[in-house]
Amino acid sequence: MKNVLFIDRDGTLIKEPEDNQIDAFEKLEFYPEVFTYLKKIATELDYELVLVTNQDGLGTVSHPEEHFWPVHNFMIKCFENEGIVFADEHIDRTFADDNAPTRKPRTGLLTSYFSDDYDLKNSFVIGDRLTDVELAKNLGAKGIYINDQTFLGTNEVSSTKEALAPYIGLETNTWSEIYEFLKLSNRSGNISRKTNETDISIALNLDGTGKSNIDTGLAFFDHMLDQIARHGQMDLDIKVSGDLEVDEHHTIEDTAIALGTLFNKTLGNKLGIERYGFCLPMDDCLAQVAIDFGGRNWLVWEAEFKREYIGKMPTEMFMHFFKSFTDGAKCNLNIQANGTNEHHKIEAIFKAFAKSIKMAVKRDVHKMILPSTKGML
Template sequence: MKKILFIDRDGTIIKEVPPTYQIDDINKINFYPKVIFFLSKIVHELNYDLVMVTNQDGLGTEKFPEKNFWPIHNHILKILKTEGINFSSVHIDKSFPEEKSPNRKPGTGMLTSYLKNSNYNRSKSFVIGDRITDVLLAKNLGCKSIWIKEHHNNDQLTKKEEKFYFGKINKDILIKNVVVLQTDNWKEIYEFLSKLKETSKKFLVHKRTTLETDVKIIIRLYGKGESHVQTGIGFFDHLLQQISFHSLIDLNIHTKGDIHVDEHHLIEDTGITLGEIFYQAIDKRGIERYGFFSLPMDDCLATVALDLGGRSQLSWKVQFYREKIGKIPTEMFFHFFQSFSSSAKCNIHIHATGNNEHHKIESIFKAFAKAIKMSIQKDPNRKLHLPSSKGIL
């Protein structure tokens, strides 16, 4: 899901010019200090899509003709573009406040079409703007606000406007609940968003409980390969630890199941839960997507190729000559990877040859881990893009 910064223009990217607050002359363009430098770092380092949302009161009227607006607006975008700052979408409302248009901020009307076709993560998206209406827009979009707050008072509303915008909402409570950062410094905005990126690298917890099993998994996708695994089946624990160690994914897996019946439910449900949390944890923008690895282990050779393309499919070309390895029926290895493939929505091809059954399955798990590690690595040249010519995964 996308992380989006909905960014105001005047008073946020460029300075406003009282008393009209209209940027109708190229000489009025004055960028916020360091805004280009830090917006560029945000774009190149933090994987946000940028969407411009701006009210331009009376644009197209005699007092604010469009012929004065568009050359200046396009010039601003061109300057930003030279530093790699591209807005995926630009939304401009031309109405006056008294018209009470649903398209005017803080209304979301002008974003309707964009939001309909955009799968974005509200909890990780922000509105950045200088007016109280930008804070209200964040509330209406279901995300948080970064409030550009200088020592001027450009957010005063008339009593009619306050009643229209706020209704029974207490302004102070709104600010407390929606505003996560109040600043006039773009360096502080960059540092705030950078800290969120570090936080996103922390652990994710997922549970799955049925009448047959109870599975809890904690994962950190880009970790150090540390693990604590307890399923009640020693050899299965060992194999899951191999996934963690060789992929550098930190894993804490605790599974209880009806192994007094047999091992089927426990192994299958662990695979399902591991696939589910893996799918939740991964941000596919900028990843390599494909992973493949051939790994020898004495007489055995395992090859694993996978695609995190959103399609679930397992191709299994492995033959075992023993009924069990440790306490695990060999047929359950197919079910484990099939369960993972289905819930992680990925395509996996596994092929292994060899005589020693222990070496064969262990080489498969190690090769799988190496392929996973390759597939989730970030391509620095595609930080904002999904690795698909379709634009969707």
């Protein structure tokens, strides 16, 4: 399935004049840095570029075609000369007060993209109007809103922006930020795993802010999983319905398997990641967790517990959780911990685990290479 960038023209690729019509060469001025970063997007990222623009009344006396096409075609040729090729151009000619289905934010021009050939959920609409964000909403995509007041022809209503906020993936006024956002995006995902023993749903955003919503039916286990989100600075939603009337084993094991599998899926091609990652003190305890997202599963566990339970979580399941995670995530884990307080010991392990993940999954947008001499992970 193809990912698409639906890109507005005026105010996005080129600056928009006061009369909203670029019908003469002297009016043509390209948006700052658009060639530099759109070329990087076109050559480095896997998006199909599609131009979508409203040209009110194109072909009428007020907007004659003979004035429009020479400038437009010159603009397209300039992009092509830089290796930036639009797979298609969709131009609506209706007037601003026309409710035609082809006019943005309606999707009449873009019905061919509602097919199994395109992944609209992971596609974006880039534009300088909130109608572009609304188009993204109608497509089931996300909006990249170029909010540069210098080039806005009208003042847009704040209430409309607030209503569309969930569909704005990025608000910016520079193409460099658009490039970085797209290059570092798509490290989120979800997984569902249902067996006769557990029913699990997990959503993960590796580049989140530490938000979590966790309910496994085991309060102490929830507390430990929350450490992963908070200290790893990732967003994590986990909902588990397990056979706790039997015991805690299946709930903990299956959660770890699903979470590890989702990590492996969400890391994707692993380009640019640090790969390795933490030594963390907590009162009387010292926990060391080293991780390698290298594609192979292995666990070294050097931690002993003198209590059978902490909360309602069996201490024998601690090692089993991390072993199941390595199986799903295809990573190496080396865990060591010592101390006298058992609660502190396992909490320090989970915090160090979170910090090691944060370190290992960090990416450098300017060094998107695979951290391996083998050529694959």
